[in-house]
Amino acid sequence: MSSRTVDPPIGAGRFGEYGGRFVPESLVPACEDVERAFRDAWGDAGFRAHLDHLLRVYAGRPTPVTPALRLSEELRVTVLLKREDLAHTGSHKINNVLGQALLAQRMGKRRLIAETGAGSHGVATATAGALLGMPTTVFMGERDIERQALNVFRMRTLGAEVVPVSTGSRTLKDACTEALRHWVTAVDDSHYCLGSVMGPHPYPWMVREFQRVIGDEARGQLEMIPDFVVACVGGGSNAAGTFAAFLDTPARLIGVEAEDGAAVTAGSDGILHGFRTRVLQDAEGQIAEAHSIAPGLDYPGVGPEHAWLAGTGQARYVTAGDADVVAAVHRLARAEGIICALESAHAVAWLVNAVATGEIRRGATVLLTLSGRGDKDMATLMEAT
Template sequence: MREASLRPGPAPAAATMGEPGPRGRFGGYGGRYAPESLVEACREVEEAFREAREDPGFRNALAELLALHAGRPTPLTPAGRLSRELGVRLYLKREDLTHTGSHKINNVLGQALLATRMGRRRLIAETGAGQHGVATATAAALLGLEATVFMGERDIERQALNVFRMRMLGAEVVPVTTGSRTLKDATSEAMRHWVGATAGSHYCVGSVIGPDPYPWMVREFQRVIGDEARAQCAAELPAGVPDHVVACVGGGSNAAGTFAGFADTTARLTGVEAEGGAGAARGRLGVLHGCRSLFLQDGDGQIVEAHSIAAGLDYPGVGPEHAHLRELGRARYVTVTDDEAVAAAVRLARAEGIVPALESAHALAWVIRAAGDGGLPAGSTVLMTLSGRGDKDISTLKELL
């Protein structure tokens, strides 16, 4: 589905992408909808996070891990050949070059450090594409923690490489056989498991979803993407900021982290969803996985299963802050199809020598489309977060090409 309009949005509000308001809400979205045992666990996580982010020792330890273990800062790469083909100046924020191959490591290192600070020795995680699971297993191995990762049976089949990586790193991978056997169901099982394991375990949520403080906390751990990109753009671009900032959106953590660096600028923010998982573009208000946001639903208010060729976008909703940004008009949310994403992945590989994750290829597919139909005027500067590399998707691509 194409967006109805690409008219400029309103000027950014100063408070956009700050702390959530009362009861952990971004406007009317967010909150803490959870069983009582998890409400208390979330309070403990919030208290620990607020203390940690004010502690120079914690901040320095995280910065050191991000530099020495994750490989930050990641480059801002001009896509020269593709820019000439499209008639825009495209820059790629290269999260695919981090250790483990995606932006997920940023958030996981932060939460793993927080878990050790809280005395938790075990990490629980959900994963769809497997990248969050790999990052969790990696951080657990690095810090001497246990890791249990819940993954839908369907995703285990299509992401076999990442399943092997998790197990090689010492994590337990638990197949989820209910529902669609994808990310939504893995998240549900991980939360159910956490109910009986709050004393010694920390639930390492992988996206800007879940009960408060997770949407805010995950965004803050991911905002290193946007903060780095903002400084790099200031040094690289004549205007200091790009005209457009684009990122793919499932739950939406790489987009939230990127947008956070530019929310107070004139840059237009665009989140790109899968056509079959467009929570922001076509969702309705509802509650799932502990928060109030926009979700795909049927006429009776039941959650509708999402579909995407990219396992990381196979989620029927969007994080509450994205719902809020959409309502404010500060960000727009558009969709692309599986076929468009595959074509974009091939085009980037052949133009720039970069094989992107299929999740990231969705963002590029929209850039290609908008450059062709006038949605991105000729000469525009576009920053796109390349959230992950495509190693995990080679088997899928091989079957299609």
């Protein structure tokens, strides 16, 4: 295994052969402006202090690490839950959004643009927009609007404009495409607040840095290094933020994808939304549709750092199916009184199955990031149960 690192990507935003910046010429200056602004801001103690202050007094950080005592007893392993579901707006998305919104203000931008699948990133962006007085436009696939009606109402209550996307599969992939197209026309006064560790450089690196507060907090809250660190992966921001603090440790890093959206394990190298990564595609290179009961994992690609970590063996990527995910939501709820998001339940489902198959042995310690809460998924769960 190669040495593990959390350094910035090399060259033009490359994690090994993945990453980069594959965008229309009209967007190259915008991406370069974001990169320059982020490098400057991230090295500015005043900017970092302002963000830390908002994360503490507004977003509710630090989030706790909760021992899952009854689930641990059932599984005969020690399960520790990093509770991003307790952050303001109900998920880890607020960490990245507050950072990008402050960066947008620093750049003199007046407006925020975002894409969303599960709605959590859209809600977080609408929240930051309301907090900072920045009009917000969120692109969301029509299919996701139907199954995430609660989060759509939350966004609109916060004053955001929600734009339905009717093309393609009408899910997260298509919302990303439309958001990028719109950014081309509005780049002078608008910042694209991308929601995960994907997109053209510097977004995969920048979002990981805004999200690494998850892993840094967790490592400081633990008395020992866990045997396993587990998180769900769609684009992969909660996993990237968690893994960042444990790359220099012996912990086994496990990213859990949707069974029918497993870009790392079932995809091949390709370019999507401005970056090179592992994507689901056919023999002609046409992007295939992903499926997941969790709309936040319904994406045919993965962040380039995850593709790189998988290729180097620094992290392992596995899958969980819809039926096991629904069962995992109920099991965690009844054991611990915590209803997690369907996205997070992928990690729980893999944990349960890994214990059953002996991959995780009795007595092991597992840190599992609960990236969000399950309020948004109640309608889906009622239909699936």
